[in-house]
Amino acid sequence: MELYNGSLDVKEIFGRWLDEEAESNYGAYIPFVGTIRAEDGIEALSFDIYEPVLRSWFDAWQQRAKERGAVVKMAHSIGDVPVHTSSYVSAVFSPKRRVALELIEEFVEDFKANAPIWKYDVKNGERIYAEDRSTPMDGSGLLA
Amino acid sequence: MELYNGSLDVKEIFGRWLDEEAESNYGAYIPFVGTIRAEDGIEALSFDIYEPVLRSWFDAWQQRAKERGAVVKMAHSIGDVPVHTSSYVSAVFSPKRRVALELIEEFVEDFKANAPIWKYDVKNGERIYAEDRSTPMDGSGLLA
Amino acid sequence: MVKVEFLGPIGKAPVEMEAKTLADVAEKLKEDGTVKEWLPKCAVALNDTMVSDLNTPLKDGDRISVLPPVCGG
Amino acid sequence: MVKVEFLGPIGKAPVEMEAKTLADVAEKLKEDGTVKEWLPKCAVALNDTMVSDLNTPLKDGDRISVLPPVCGG
Numbered sequence: 001m002e003l004y005n006g007s008l009d010v011k012e013i014f015g016r017w018l019d020e021e022a023e024s025n026y027g028a029y030i031p032f033v034g035t036i037r038a039e040d041g042i043e044a045l046s047f048d049i050y051e052p053v054l055r056s057w058f059d060a061w062q063q064r065a066k067e068r069g070a071v072v073k074m075a076h077s078i079g080d081v082p083v084h085t086s087s088y089v090s091a092v093f094s095p096k097r098r099v100a101l102e103l104i105e106e107f108v109e110d111f112k113a114n115a116p117i118w119k120y121d122v123k124n125g126e127r128i129y130a131e132d133r134s135t136p137m138d139g140s141g142l143l144a
Numbered sequence: 145m146e147l148y149n150g151s152l153d154v155k156e157i158f159g160r161w162l163d164e165e166a167e168s169n170y171g172a173y174i175p176f177v178g179t180i181r182a183e184d185g186i187e188a189l190s191f192d193i194y195e196p197v198l199r200s201w202f203d204a205w206q207q208r209a210k211e212r213g214a215v216v217k218m219a220h221s222i223g224d225v226p227v228h229t230s231s232y233v234s235a236v237f238s239p240k241r242r243v244a245l246e247l248i249e250e251f252v253e254d255f256k257a258n259a260p261i262w263k264y265d266v267k268n269g270e271r272i273y274a275e276d277r278s279t280p281m282d283g284s285g286l287l288a
Numbered sequence: 289m290v291k292v293e294f295l296g297p298i299g300k301a302p303v304e305m306e307a308k309t310l311a312d313v314a315e316k317l318k319e320d321g322t323v324k325e326w327l328p329k330c331a332v333a334l335n336d337t338m339v340s341d342l343n344t345p346l347k348d349g350d351r352i353s354v355l356p357p358v359c360g361g
Numbered sequence: 362m363v364k365v366e367f368l369g370p371i372g373k374a375p376v377e378m379e380a381k382t383l384a385d386v387a388e389k390l391k392e393d394g395t396v397k398e399w400l401p402k403c404a405v406a407l408n409d410t411m412v413s414d415l416n417t418p419l420k421d422g423d424r425i426s427v428l429p430p431v432c433g434g
Contacts, residue, residue, distance in 0.1 A: 010162060015155045018177070022228060027181045030248070033162070033173040034434045037239065048369045050428065052409035076433060084166060088434045095181065097252060097361070104174070105245045108434075112241075117433030118369030129370035134430035137404035139413040143387035143427070144401040178361045192296045194355065196336035220360060232361045241434070252361075261360030262296030273297035278357035281331035283340040287314035287354070288327040 001058045002075040003049060007085035013075050017091055021071065026093040028100035032108050034088035036081050042121045044082045045130070050116040057115055061107060070094035070103055074111075080122055114138055145202045146219040147193060151229035157219050161235055165215065170237040172244035176252050178232035180225050188226045188266040189274075197260040205251060214238035214247055218255075224266055258282055290350040292317065298326055298356055310334070311342045313352055323354075331355045363423040365390065371399055371429055383407070384415045386425055396427075404428045 002013070010033055018029065036045050058074060065072045070092055077087040090107060094100040114137050120127040146157070154177055162173065180189050202218060209216045214236055221231040234251060238244040258281050264271040292313060293302040300323065307313045310332065318324045332339050333353040334346075346352075365386060366375040373396065380386045383405065391397045405412050406426040407419075419425075 011155070011159045014158050018154060025181050025183075025228070027179055029177040029179065031175055032241070032244075034241070035171055035173065037169050037171045039169075047433070049433075050368050050426065053406050053411065053426070053428070056409065056411075084169070097176070097178070097256070100176075101249045101252065105249070108241060108245065112432070112434055115431060115433040116368065116428055117431055118429065119432040119434075120370070130432055131370075131430065134432040136402040136430045137411075137428055139411060140404045140430070141401045142405045142413060142415060143383065143390055143403065191360070193360075194295050194353065197333050197338065197353070197355070200336065200338075256359070256361055259358060259360040260295065260355055261358055262356065263359040263361075264297070274359055275297075275357070278359040280329040280357045281338075281355055283338060284331045284357070285328045286332045286340060286342060287310065287317055287330065 001055060003051065003078055004075065005079050006077060007081050008075055008077055008087065008089055010086045010089055013089050017073050021093045024071075024093065025095070026071070027095050028097045029091065029093050030100050030104045031089055031091040032104055033086055035086045036083045038083040040121065042083060042123055043125075044080045044122040045087060046080045046120040046122050046127050047077055047087060048118040048120075049076065049078050053116040061110070065092065065103060065107075068094070068099050068103065070099055072103065072107055076117065145199060147195065148219065148221055149223050150221060151225050152219055152221055152231065152233055154230045154233055157233050161217050165237050168215075168237065169239070170215070171239050172241040173235065173237050174244045174248045175233055175235040176248055177230055179230045180227045182227040184265065186227060186265045186267055187269075188224045189231060190224045190264040190266050190271050191221055191231060192262040192264075193220065193222050194260040201259055205254070209236065209247060209251075212238070212243050212247065214243055216247070216251055220261065289348060290346050290352060292352045292354065294323070294326075294354050296356050296358075298323070298354065307346050309342065309346060310339065310344045310352070313346070314342065317354075326354070326356055329357050362421060363419050363425060365425045365427065367396070367427050369429050371396070371427065380419050382415065382419060383412065383417045383425070386419070387415065390427075399427070399429055402430050
């Protein structure tokens with residue numbers, strides 16, 4: 001798991017992960033690259049991350065992937081990421097395509113739902129919590 | 145659609161596609177990279193392609209993707225591709241992740257079932273049709 | 289005359305024949321023992337467009353492709 | 362004493378309190394009007410492990426994190 005301040009160097013990450021697994025005999029490599037869209041007049045998105053819980057979440061996913069013979073990788077930005085640059089890359093390597101296609105979907109969807117990351121629109125230099133696009137994590141409401 | 149003799153330069157293709165769509169305002173980019181696994185003592189896989197029908201198949205997919213606001217891209221090898229190098233890269237770009245995740249799965253699965261490409265194991269320099277891993281295309285048996 | 293070509297691993301040279309429909313082509317191809325075995329698992333293109341109707345009419349110069357099971361990727 | 366911290370957009374400084382279980386924490390947090398509004402949509406971690414049982418016992422020095430709705434990617 002890799003965290004970076006600001007935009008990701010997507011080509012470097014993609015290529016390095018490819019090289020890391022070049023001799024691992026995986027038949028399928030599926031990265032997912034998330035890029036900031038220009039919409040609603042935003043200049044950038046900005047991210048807060050709670051790293052200890054993100055790391056536990058990712059470690060659990062590595063274990064789940066391993067049980068299916070696969071590997072997952074992930075990189076995410078902290079702080080401001082301008083439009084048309086990337087804040088998120090995740091990837092699955094697996095011997096076969098079916099497992100890779102299933103895992104990348106499950107991994108990305110669970111990431112959206114349960115990775116402890118908070119998103120803010122940046123408009124006129126101001127940070128506004130993207131409440132309408134945010135999802136309560138599994139188990140929310142325990143203290144209510 | 146890009147066809148190459150021998151192994152694909154995966155990093156070049158990934159990076160160039162990223163650059164091509166850098167200003168297109170897509171939020172999700174999902175490539176699928178297919179790499180030759182070392183198994184059953186093969187040295188390489190080898191591919192025949194019937195380009196006119198492959199091109200029609202790909203054009204139809206471009207249209208299907210366009211109707212969903214997305215773009216598909218594809219590169220494949222012709223001839224011999226040694227183990228641990230790549231013969232296939234396809235990709236989806238889409239504004240949103242759901243469409244991208246759905247399309248990459250449909251695109252790759254339909255590719256496996258209906259792209260007019262024939263695969264051969266290369267053992268001791270000999271080319272052996274991979275009959276057991278091959279799938280009759282939609283509409284097969286018409287002349288039987 | 290139409291031309292029939294055999295793609296990928298079938299490994300047979302193209303043949304020319306008289307045929308008014310794909311049904312005529314099917315009938316003639318079944319006379320060749322090796323080709324006959326391939327036919328149940330082969331798809332068909334007419335001038336590079338996939339076809340699915342045996343009654344498809346043919347005209348002089350048409351090109352029919354016989355496509356065996358595929359495995360790209 | 363346990364420490365309760367509020368992550369991301371909640372924007373509130375950590376608080377310390379006496380509590381034997383998470384239920385005690387819940388009760389005390391509801392006294393703060395702003396925090397109370399967040400609670401129905403917040404998940405909870407105890408010493409960086411997600412928890413789902415109000416009866417979870419607490420000990421001196423425990424750290425409780427309140428995690429509002431997320432949106433990575």
